[in-house]
Amino acid sequence: MTVHTSTDRLPEPRPAGSTGPAGSAVRGPVERARRSTASKLASLAGGGAVRVVLILLGLVWLLPTLGLLASSFRDRRDIAADGWWTALTDPGQWTTENYSALLANDSFTGSAWTTVAITVPSTVLVVVVGAMAGYAFAWLDFPGRDWWFLLVVGLLVVPVQVALIPVAKLFNWLGIFETTLGVVLFHSAFGLPFAVFLLRNFFAEIPRELLEAARLDGAGELRLFTRVVLPLGAPAVFALAIFQFMWVWNDLLVALIFADSANPPMTVALQQEMRQFGANIDVLAPGAFLSILVPLAIFFAFQRQFVSGVMAGAVK
Amino acid sequence: MDSTGQGGTGRPAGETSPGPGGSGRRRGAVKQVRSVVRTRPWAAALFLLPALLLLGALVVYPIGYSLWRSLFDSSGSGFVGLDNYREMFTHPGTRQALQNNLVWVVVAPAVCTGLGLIFAVLTERIRWATAFKLLVFMPMAISMLAAGIIFRLVYEADPDRGVANAMLTTAHSAFTSGAPWPDARPRPDGALETSGDGSVLLPGPAAAGSPALLPLVGVKPQELADAADAAAPPPGDGRLTGTVWLDFAQGGGGEPGVIDPGEKGLAGITVQAVRDGEVVASATTAEDGTFGLPAEAAGAELRLPADNFAAAYNGVDWLGPTLVTPAIIGSYVWMWAGFAMVLIAAGLAGVDRELLEAARVDGANEWQVFRRVTVPLLAPVLAVVLVTLMINVLKVFDLVLVIAPGSVQPDANVLALQLYTVSFGTRTNQGLGSAIAVFLLLLVVPVMIFNIRRLRRERAR
Numbered sequence A: 001m002t003v004h005t006s007t008d009r010l011p012e013p014r015p016a017g018s019t020g021p022a023g024s025a026v027r028g029p030v031e032r033a034r035r036s037t038a039s040k041l042a043s044l045a046g047g048g049a050v051r052v053v054l055i056l057l058g059l060v061w062l063l064p065t066l067g068l069l070a071s072s073f074r075d076r077r078d079i080a081a082d083g084w085w086t087a088l089t090d091p092g093q094w095t096t097e098n099y100s101a102l103l104a105n106d107s108f109t110g111s112a113w114t115t116v117a118i119t120v121p122s123t124v125l126v127v128v129v130g131a132m133a134g135y136a137f138a139w140l141d142f143p144g145r146d147w148w149f150l151l152v153v154g155l156l157v158v159p160v161q162v163a164l165i166p167v168a169k170l171f172n173w174l175g176i177f178e179t180t181l182g183v184v185l186f187h188s189a190f191g192l193p194f195a196v197f198l199l200r201n202f203f204a205e206i207p208r209e210l211l212e213a214a215r216l217d218g219a220g221e222l223r224l225f226t227r228v229v230l231p232l233g234a235p236a237v238f239a240l241a242i243f244q245f246m247w248v249w250n251d252l253l254v255a256l257i258f259a260d261s262a263n264p265p266m267t268v269a270l271q272q273e274m275r276q277f278g279a280n281i282d283v284l285a286p287g288a289f290l291s292i293l294v295p296l297a298i299f300f301a302f303q304r305q306f307v308s309g310v311m312a313g314a315v316k
Numbered sequence B: 001m002d003s004t005g006q007g008g009t010g011r012p013a014g015e016t017s018p019g020p021g022g023s024g025r026r027r028g029a030v031k032q033v034r035s036v037v038r039t040r041p042w043a044a045a046l047f048l049l050p051a052l053l054l055l056g057a058l059v060v061y062p063i064g065y066s067l068w069r070s071l072f073d074s075s076g077s078g079f080v081g082l083d084n085y086r087e088m089f090t091h092p093g094t095r096q097a098l099q100n101n102l103v104w105v106v107v108a109p110a111v112c113t114g115l116g117l118i119f120a121v122l123t124e125r126i127r128w129a130t131a132f133k134l135l136v137f138m139p140m141a142i143s144m145l146a147a148g149i150i151f152r153l154v155y156e157a158d159p160d161r162g163v164a165n166a167m168l169t170t171a172h173s174a175f176t177s178g179a180p181w182p183d184a185r186p187r188p189d190g191a192l193e194t195s196g197d198g199s200v201l202l203p204g205p206a207a208a209g210s211p212a213l214l215p216l217v218g219v220k221p222q223e224l225a226d227a228a229d230a231a232a233p234p235p236g237d238g239r240l241t242g243t244v245w246l247d248f249a250q251g252g253g254g255e256p257g258v259i260d261p262g263e264k265g266l267a268g269i270t271v272q273a274v275r276d277g278e279v280v281a282s283a284t285t286a287e288d289g290t291f292g293l294p295a296e297a298a299g300a301e302l303r304l305p306a307d308n309f310a311a312a313y314n315g316v317d318w319l320g321p322t323l324v325t326p327a328i329i330g331s332y333v334w335m336w337a338g339f340a341m342v343l344i345a346a347g348l349a350g351v352d353r354e355l356l357e358a359a360r361v362d363g364a365n366e367w368q369v370f371r372r373v374t375v376p377l378l379a380p381v382l383a384v385v386l387v388t389l390m391i392n393v394l395k396v397f398d399l400v401l402v403i404a405p406g407s408v409q410p411d412a413n414v415l416a417l418q419l420y421t422v423s424f425g426t427r428t429n430q431g432l433g434s435a436i437a438v439f440l441l442l443l444v445v446p447v448m449i450f451n452i453r454r455l456r457r458e459r460a461r
Helices: A002-009 A020-025 A029-072 A076-081 A097-103 A106-139 A145-157 A161-174 A180-203 A208-216 A221-232 A234-250 A253-258 A266-276 A281-301 A303-313 B041-069 B083-090 B092-123 B129-141 B144-154 B163-175 B324-349 B353-361 B366-394 B398-403 B406-412 B415-424 B430-460
Strands: B200-202 B212-217 B240-246 B270-275 B278-284 B290-293 B301-304
Touching: A029 A281, A029 B092, A029 B129, A029 B144, A029 B163, A076 A281, A097 A106, A097 A281, A106 A145, A106 A180, A106 A221, A106 A234, A106 A266, A106 A281, A106 B041, A145 A180, A145 B041, A145 B430, A161 A180, A161 A253, A161 B041, A161 B415, A161 B430, A180 A234, A180 A253, A180 B041, A208 A221, A221 A234, A221 B041, A234 A281, A234 A303, A234 B144, A253 A266, A253 B415, A266 A281, A266 B144, A266 B398, A281 A303, A281 B129, A281 B144, A303 B129, A303 B324, B041 B430, B083 B092, B083 B430, B092 B129, B092 B324, B092 B366, B092 B406, B092 B415, B129 B324, B144 B163, B144 B324, B144 B398, B200 B212, B212 B301, B240 B270, B270 B290, B278 B290, B324 B366, B324 B398, B324 B406, B353 B366, B366 B430, B398 B406, B398 B415, B415 B430
Parallel strands: B212 B240
Antiparallel strands: B200 B301, B240 B290, B270 B278, B270 B301
């Protein structure tokens, strides 16, 4: 996780007893020894307590997800009868039936494809359009450049709610209401302020000399963009792509309104099953787990990029 | 994002940052106007066009449209002025949403930030801190919908199924001696009486030497399969004795009010001797249902207090009308405490160790160091986290839609959900919906202005 790597690099804090030269100089040796033993004991006990508390907290944080996972591997009748924790000691309850039923269900696999069909183009579009605009704001000359950029920064915190009704009307008029294209365009537009902001700031730090040199070699704006700016800006582009991917993959609200209700993405499909929570739990539990598999895999594979994206973009 | 491999090359003097990005979000504003020589304005226009088209059509234009639309009635043709805004504050459904949003904005960010601070400080010196942080941050990666399903399972009311109530009832039975016989009651035609508060009374003074019989019924025989047979109380030398038992012989044939062979004693029942409304002595029945009270209790009335028969504790109705909002806030905290923790930990890493050491040398204990040095130094970070979470909480929608069961959804309502319901439900009023949207936008305008001013200030430097 990027943000705390600096913590890891810091020297381990010394035990409270050995305060180093500055501390020991002002205290007598006897006093120092006494304090040292006492505080070592105290910090040992405190450290032990802290560890126990952290382990308990970690369990509390893990428990809900564990419950979903365990429930998804149980029969509906078992789920109705008793808690998922009974399955931990009774492996006879475990079954993959729910998963095989779900994967054989065309409407679920169809919704998984819809999720992909929405998420991938939204991510690509935001990255491409955002990088182009970020490059223009960072390195190209045009009148009112700073004012345009301030406008984009102002749009960073605009809630999507403001656009739901007007864009629904607009899409209706254009004939793309309840289509994948509409969802993609909506997500791209609302991903752009953050994309432009992040990439402009990152691109602006590229050493000017590199661009000037390419310019003198006869490169045009497009060539500068694809050969110099994009390769050097790759880390930011990648972090942005991961952030946008997760954002769109996990979205419910926009898809609820703008997606094709006959073939909705996973979040909407699962939400529709919520009306009969108890009766549909054998679909909801494995479905929810399958829907978080991709985000979880990305999270564990690209923690650094994900965390830095979230840190920068949480305002959204 | 701190490894581009080109840090330092040709960097202006005085700028020693390792590379672009990272904290570049704030630092990123350039200090001089820079552009590559001789760029053509039409090229800039081409690069900007797609972004400006998308932003203009789907973000900027909708703001204007919503402002305009909020001044018209549900049909969209009748001008109503500010009536939609008035309705927002008076219509019961929307008012409930407003109130809940207020609770959300006050409670959720504060709890997340507080927990994040505690986690960040606690993990600071732990070697396996990364594992803990990953675990706590992990919920950020999953959808609010999945989190909602997860917490519907957690909050199941039945303690045999929902893990929240299972933990509560376990803790409850560990700290209280639970009622042993919730189903037991006096025989309807017997000598015992049930008083208004649920306790059972044997009217008339109890005399030492003549054992008191307290027959109860209603307990399922299978619950008593392992219980000892009821015994007649020993006469006792001056003591007040008696038996509490289940006056029901399996297979029938028992005589009411008499301890027949095979009838079971009720163990663990509190028996009180009450004189003039005051408890003068009390005892607990043994395995065979017998009890003995000291001699001075003679002449008092015998009472079996109500907590012998209290219903078993079944936990809390998490998703009922009163607790549903706190319960959903709990799931939000589960998702977002990790976010606060990571930001605060990053701030903590930037705190000058020497200041903390200096305070310790001056004799401050760990709590004083935390309270007087660490927290004030972290104040800017805490403020950023708090404001970010507040903006986020304003728009909370998925968790409420998914976790609150249909019947309590009006009690759990929030503005974003109300906006969705009134705008896209069956009986729509997009005028009111637009007013809610504009209200949400107005609430974030201060942050918008703050962002812009900060950027301009950094550019001016």
